[in-house]
Amino acid sequence: MPLLINGTESVDLWVALDIEAFSNDAQAAINAAHASGQAVIYPIAVYVENRQLLNSNPQQVGLFVTGDDDWSELVDLFDEVSLIAIEFPVLRDGRGFSIARDVSRRGFKGEIRAVGDVAYDRLDSMLRSGFNAFQVSDDRYTDDTHKAFTEMTVNYQPTHLR
Amino acid sequence: MYLYNNDDQQLVDERVEQYRDQTNRFLAGTLPEDEFLALRLMNGLYVQRQAPMLRVAIPYGLMSSVQMRKLADISRKYDRNYGHFTTRTNLQFNWPKLEEVPDILAELASVQMHAIQTSGNCIRNTTTDPYSGVYKGETADPRPYCEIIRQWSTMHPEFAYLPRKFKIAVTAGPEDRAASQVHDIGLHLIKNDAGEIGFQVMVGGGLGRTPMIGKVIKEFLPEVHLLSYLDAVLRVYNLNGRRDNKYKARIKILVKAFGIEKMAALVEDEWLNFTKESDLLLSAADIEKYQGYFSGADYDADAANHVDLSADFANSESFKAWYERNTVEHKVDGYRIAVISLKPHLLPPGDVTDQQMDLIADLADQYSFGEIRSTHDQNLVLADVKISDLYNLWLALNDANLARANIDTLTDMICCPGYEFCALANAETLPIAEQINAKFDDLDYLYDLGDIQVNMSGCINACGHHHVADIGILGVDRKGENYYQFTLGGSSKTDASIGKTIGKALASTEVANTIEKILHVFVQHRVEDESFREVIKRIGLEPFKEYVYATSH
Numbered sequence: 058m059p060l061l062i063n064g065t066e067s068v069d070l071w072v073a074l075d076i077e078a079f080s081n082d083a084q085a086a087i088n089a090a091h092a093s094g095q096a097v098i099y100p101i102a103v104y105v106e107n108r109q110l111l112n113s114n115p116q117q118v119g120l121f122v123t124g125d126d127d128w129s130e131l132v133d134l135f136d137e138v139s140l141i142a143i144e145f146p147v148l149r150d151g152r153g154f155s156i157a158r159d160v161s162r163r164g165f166k167g168e169i170r171a172v173g174d175v176a177y178d179r180l181d182s183m184l185r186s187g188f189n190a191f192q193v194s195d196d197r198y199t200d201d202t203h204k205a206f207t208e209m210t211v212n213y214q215p216t217h218l219r
Numbered sequence: 220m221y222l223y224n225n226d227d228q229q230l231v232d233e234r235v236e237q238y239r240d241q242t243n244r245f246l247a248g249t250l251p252e253d254e255f256l257a258l259r260l261m262n263g264l265y266v267q268r269q270a271p272m273l274r275v276a277i278p279y280g281l282m283s284s285v286q287m288r289k290l291a292d293i294s295r296k297y298d299r300n301y302g303h304f305t306t307r308t309n310l311q312f313n314w315p316k317l318e319e320v321p322d323i324l325a326e327l328a329s330v331q332m333h334a335i336q337t338s339g340n341c342i343r344n345t346t347t348d349p350y351s352g353v354y355k356g357e358t359a360d361p362r363p364y365c366e367i368i369r370q371w372s373t374m375h376p377e378f379a380y381l382p383r384k385f386k387i388a389v390t391a392g393p394e395d396r397a398a399s400q401v402h403d404i405g406l407h408l409i410k411n412d413a414g415e416i417g418f419q420v421m422v423g424g425g426l427g428r429t430p431m432i433g434k435v436i437k438e439f440l441p442e443v444h445l446l447s448y449l450d451a452v453l454r455v456y457n458l459n460g461r462r463d464n465k466y467k468a469r470i471k472i473l474v475k476a477f478g479i480e481k482m483a484a485l486v487e488d489e490w491l492n493f494t495k496e497s498d499l500l501l502s503a504a505d506i507e508k509y510q511g512y513f514s515g516a517d518y519d520a521d522a523a524n525h526v527d528l529s530a531d532f533a534n535s536e537s538f539k540a541w542y543e544r545n546t547v548e549h550k551v552d553g554y555r556i557a558v559i560s561l562k563p564h565l566l567p568p569g570d571v572t573d574q575q576m577d578l579i580a581d582l583a584d585q586y587s588f589g590e591i592r593s594t595h596d597q598n599l600v601l602a603d604v605k606i607s608d609l610y611n612l613w614l615a616l617n618d619a620n621l622a623r624a625n626i627d628t629l630t631d632m633i634c635c636p637g638y639e640f641c642a643l644a645n646a647e648t649l650p651i652a653e654q655i656n657a658k659f660d661d662l663d664y665l666y667d668l669g670d671i672q673v674n675m676s677g678c679i680n681a682c683g684h685h686h687v688a689d690i691g692i693l694g695v696d697r698k699g700e701n702y703y704q705f706t707l708g709g710s711s712k713t714d715a716s717i718g719k720t721i722g723k724a725l726a727s728t729e730v731a732n733t734i735e736k737i738l739h740v741f742v743q744h745r746v747e748d749e750s751f752r753e754v755i756k757r758i759g760l761e762p763f764k765e766y767v768y769a770t771s772h
Contacts, residue, residue, distance in 0.1 A: 124462075148253065148254060148257055149257070149340070149462065150462055151340075151377075151378075151379065151457060152462075154377040154457070155457045155458050158454070162493060176254065178241065178250075178254065181376070182374075182379055184376075185376035186377045208236070208240070209230070209234070211226045211229050211230045212230070213230075213370040213371055213373055213374070213375075214371065214376060215499060
């Protein structure tokens, strides 16, 4: 899936934890992911559960957060990870905007990635809410997708961007 | 009134082009229908039973004569020569073409108007008292604060996909003419003991399936914290409001589930830790700047010397009735507030034709500094009319069927468009309004009854605010037949309360007769000039139930 960072299509260096392997043998899957040397995105609950094992190289640890997760303690994990992926499960669910805002204002300096129902018409709001990376599905991605960020050049909210 | 600067103008212009692109992509098949639905709703476009419906924002109900003429023009060019004013003080066009909506929006933008966030699960048009700035006794003019809220809430990146729609009303006491207590947030401008201006903040009011009166979440919020506190409330709601059931998604359900104490604590935590001292903090200079846009009109000091209408009254009984019912005391001597009734005999409540809009614009220019206001109960207001001009104003309004002297009487109904125009509605409302109008045409009888609010909704979503009327009427569908359920004792005013059902729904042919029975009980029990509401409070609903459902009379 195309990944937009700073308005340009970028190479995605991250892999998600293999959920199928995880459901067969959770510990083996986690161990394998950890040993792979790849940068892996773990569901926040999985990371918290296996924090001692996984907390070694922040460059290779990312978290996957949904609106249903308990992310109130997320700030304590900021130093241990370099990516936080926030899910938009369906179009109607706008919790991700506020989660991103919270993560960014609490000082997380890594990648804040929008995943799930991420398409053209919401990219600019996502950017202004604090996201800095956008995973757009293949069927919704075109060469013009980056234009979403320049449709509106004025806005009223004193967010940290623009 | 507020005038756009270059940034404001650029924003609405860019929004038009953004929406045009969205429409084009939808028509070309590259934008999925469900996604376009959310996007078009956020721009006020519904697809209804017979045609699309476009809802134009009238921020806090204030518009200029230029804007009114543009609305008339749009109704001629793109619609069927009329518009419909809503309880959010907006205007709806019932017959636009989906592919022409971008052009309509461009026309609106040319007069500093838009349709942004008139629908969808976002922050809607902020409403206020239609007499703001011109009546005696208000704490401060609410409109500068409404404009501040309008700007903050317009295309807020974080709050466009809330669990459900979100409505804010601002009033400045002592009376509540904006139904503030049945809003997601009601803001009451007050002064504290030190004489500082601030807001009492209410949260969690609303109508719909689960009507509720809002609860006080903050007794005194200093005015400079208006946005910082709203931002905190909205964030708590966005993160915690239910998303599994749209009928339980409004903030009122969250407030009920948490309890007001926990809700207040969560908001306070967010506010103190993050938003209170953020960029959202207003300065006194910010507020003054916005107040400057709403400073009083250039009143004629000589007007106070020409207030004797006895000759005009002698000339016309009808004018006298109109003066008494449809004009209101103004804070400046020599002036009155004039209410234009959009509740004529046997025509849909809230509707206004292109010719009427043009005329009202002309009259606003001639008599009221070129400004017009729309009200929560679907009428219009010329707020600054010299008393000596009232007779001529009345003559002109009367010629255009806009001077029915029925404000706050039984026929000044709030009424949703009902089955014919709304895809959600289960039952017709407009023919029922007609039935009521036909039965209660005797104005003297209506005046004797005094203030009575009748509200009617064509479905449980309660756009006609039936829960907060003296007499509320809810249309329901039973196997293809329309029936109407009555609630009594509701109010959206300072003593807000939710009306109670008096019994099973009645046949459509019986609505006006039932009102007659209800009025009969009222008149029988009324002591001197007691209002309908006072009688209900005193005797309760039982006498009404008994009489309405008695087997014979």
